[in-house]
Amino acid sequence: MADQMLLLAVGLPVGLVLLLLLGLLAFCSWRRTNRQSRYQELFSTAPSVPAGSAPVILVSQGSWTLPSDIPFTIPPRFIPQSKRDELEAGESQETQRTEIQKDVLTHRGSLSVRGWYPVGSVLTSLYSVSALNEVVAPPPGMATRLLFSVEYRHSCEQLVVFLLRLGNLPPRFHSNATLVELRLLPDDRRPRQAKGRGTGPDPEFNDYFVFQASARDGADVSAVCVQESTLSLYVLSREPDGKRHAVGRVLFPLKEELGLAGRVLWKDLELEDDVQCSELGDVQISLCYSSSQQRLSVGVLRARGLQLLTDAGVCVQVSLQLHTRVLKTKCSCEVKEGPDPFFNYKITFKLKPQHLDEACLRFEIQQPNKSHPELPYQLGGLVLGPFMYARGPQLQHWMDMVNPAQEPVKLWHGLGKAT
Numbered sequence: 127m128a129d130q131m132l133l134l135a136v137g138l139p140v141g142l143v144l145l146l147l148l149g150l151l152a153f154c155s156w157r158r159t160n161r162q163s164r165y166q167e168l169f170s171t172a173p174s175v176p177a178g179s180a181p182v183i184l185v186s187q188g189s190w191t192l193p194s195d196i197p198f199t200i201p202p203r204f205i206p207q208s209k210r211d212e213l214e215a216g217e218s219q220e221t222q223r224t225e226i227q228k229d230v231l232t233h234r235g236s237l238s239v240r241g242w243y244p245v246g247s248v249l250t251s252l253y254s255v256s257a258l259n260e261v262v263a264p265p266p267g268m269a270t271r272l273l274f275s276v277e278y279r280h281s282c283e284q285l286v287v288f289l290l291r292l293g294n295l296p297p298r299f300h301s302n303a304t305l306v307e308l309r310l311l312p313d314d315r316r317p318r319q320a321k322g323r324g325t326g327p328d329p330e331f332n333d334y335f336v337f338q339a340s341a342r343d344g345a346d347v348s349a350v351c352v353q354e355s356t357l358s359l360y361v362l363s364r365e366p367d368g369k370r371h372a373v374g375r376v377l378f379p380l381k382e383e384l385g386l387a388g389r390v391l392w393k394d395l396e397l398e399d400d401v402q403c404s405e406l407g408d409v410q411i412s413l414c415y416s417s418s419q420q421r422l423s424v425g426v427l428r429a430r431g432l433q434l435l436t437d438a439g440v441c442v443q444v445s446l447q448l449h450t451r452v453l454k455t456k457c458s459c460e461v462k463e464g465p466d467p468f469f470n471y472k473i474t475f476k477l478k479p480q481h482l483d484e485a486c487l488r489f490e491i492q493q494p495n496k497s498h499p500e501l502p503y504q505l506g507g508l509v510l511g512p513f514m515y516a517r518g519p520q521l522q523h524w525m526d527m528v529n530p531a532q533e534p535v536k537l538w539h540g541l542g543k544a545t
Contacts (some may be wrong), residue, residue, distance in 0.1 A: 130430065147269070159299075175317045213533045270395045271361055272306075275419060278352060285310070285337040285347045285380075287318050287357065291330040299363040299373060304329045309358040310337050311377075311521060312513030313346060317360075317529075353381050358522055362397060367453050373397065379519060396519070404540030407431035407465070409442070409489065413510070413527040415477070416533040422446070422475040424487060425534070426458065432465040432541075438494050439505035440467050445488040446475045453485075460494070486511025490544050504540025 275288040289306060304322035314337070322329030337347050345357070357380060361373040374395030412425035426442045434440070439460030446453045458471035477485055487510045492502040509519050519539060526535045 150464075153313055161298050165439075166256065223420055236439065268294055268362075270374060270397060271392045272361065272395060273392055274359065276357065276378070276380065278347075278380075280349060283338065283348055285352060286334055287337070288334045289359075290332045291328060291332075292322065292361065293328050293392070295329065295363075296325045296373070297327070299371070300326055301520065302363040302371075304367050304373075305364055306331065307360040307362065308335055309360070309525060310347065311356040311358050314525075355380050358525075359393075360522070360526065370533070374521075375522065377522065404431070404506075404542075406433055406541040407491070407541070408538050408540050409491065409506075409508060409511065410488070410536065410538050411476075411508075411523070412534045412536040413487075413523060414532060415482070415527050416532055417528075419481050420476055420478050422477045422487075423534070424473050424475065425536075426469045426471045426489065427536070428466070428468045428470070429491060430466045431484040432467070432491065432505055434465055434493065435505070436493055438462075438496075439495075440472060440505070442469055443490045443492055444471075444473060445490075446477070446485060447488055448481060448485045448537070483512045484514070485517040486524075491541060504544035507544030508539050 167383065222257055273290040273293065273294045275290070277286045278284075279286065289308070289310060292304060292306075302325065304325075306320045306322075307317040308320070309317050318335045320331045320333045320335070322331055324330070333535070346352070355375075357378040358377040359378065361375065363371045363373050365371070376393045376396040378393065407429055408431055409429045410427040412423075412427060414423040415421070416423075424444055426444065429440070429442075432440065439462040441458050441460045443455065443457045445455040454475060456473050458469055461467040461469055489508040489510070491505040491507070493505060495502050508520070509515050510524050512524055513521060516524060519537065523535060523537045523539070526537075529535070
């Protein structure tokens with residue numbers, strides 16, 4: 127009995143020690159596996175440009191000052207004590223040989239240091255960094271253009287956009303700071319923002335942005351959905367007092383461009399002041415939404431190029447629609463100013479934030495019909511709303527309306543046939 131108690135007293139601590147060692151071993155193995163699984167790919171800040179195209183060098187607007195050459199030498203070797211005596215006899219001969227080569231090495235521009243072996247020098251002129259304006263010059267013409275590149279990484283389902291520079295900015299914006307807001311339509315509500323370095327007609331950005339699926343962004347960049355997405359690049363000009371002006375935008379469909387990864391593209395901006403190509407005319411609309419007050423403010427400012435049917439005045443009818451149900455309709459007074467009337471008509475609607483993806487605004491430009499007052503002439507129509515109702519600039523305008531600054535967003539739109 128005493129022997130059993132002795133074995134139990136000795137075996138129990140030994141077993142506990144073994145269990146503790148096994149637990150420590152398992153914990154260390156888990157930590158090593160978890161550390162390896164958290165490895166992430168590091169992004170390069172330069173787009174991969176295919177062979178044969180002009181290189182892209184990302185530089186700041188400051189200049190580098192480099193010496194004319196950089197000495198390149200080989201460090202001394204470790205010589206054992208047994209061989210030093212053998213080398214002392216040839217030291218005098220080596221000294222003479224060094225004196226003979228001194229002039230040659232000095233001519234090459236090498237640095238001669240005692241105990242080091244000069245080889246030559248690196249000529250910095252062969253590796254000088256050119257300005258971005260010289261490497262990627264804008265195409266001929268006076269159009270305002272944006273230089274960027276798009277790359278899709280299938281392994282991690284990430285869309286990387288390289289924003290390089292803006293060319294031929296209109297003169298009235300030269301003294302302001304230039305901003306670019308990037309969105310991935312139709313679901314991305316949180317814009318990424320880049321600020322240009324310096325001012326002038328050709329501000330540089332030299333920045334990159336990564337779009338990946340997350341609950342915060344709301345953008346789906348899976349291999350299937352990204353083919354149906356559109357990259358929106360919205361250019362703004364900010365004055366010193368903080369007031370912002372819209373310059374223009376680039377809407378870039380990704381359906382056929384992802385196979386050309388790394389290609390540097392110049393795209394013309396659709397300027398805010400550009401005349402639309404609508405046959406029925408254009409209308410300028412301002413939108414602003416306040417989530418705290420649940421209020422949608424709409425302004426119909428003016429129209430141009432309307433195809434009038436009679437000599438009567440023109441009015442605009444605005445309707446707030448939720449799915450197929452019209453919630454509220456308002457109509458402005460008649461304006462008699464010909465084909466380019468100024469409405470300056472402002473109205474507000476109550477709209478909850480959860481209905482922003484379900485509601486839309488419908489605009490109709492009308493002329494009264496004396497024969498049938500209940501059936502006015504329809505000069506053109508327009509729908510602004512989320513992806514369910516609109517595409518292109520009409521969709522972008524609705525997305526820009528929901529901004530943290532709660533500032534009015536003003537934009538021209540071409541009229542289509544009223545339905």
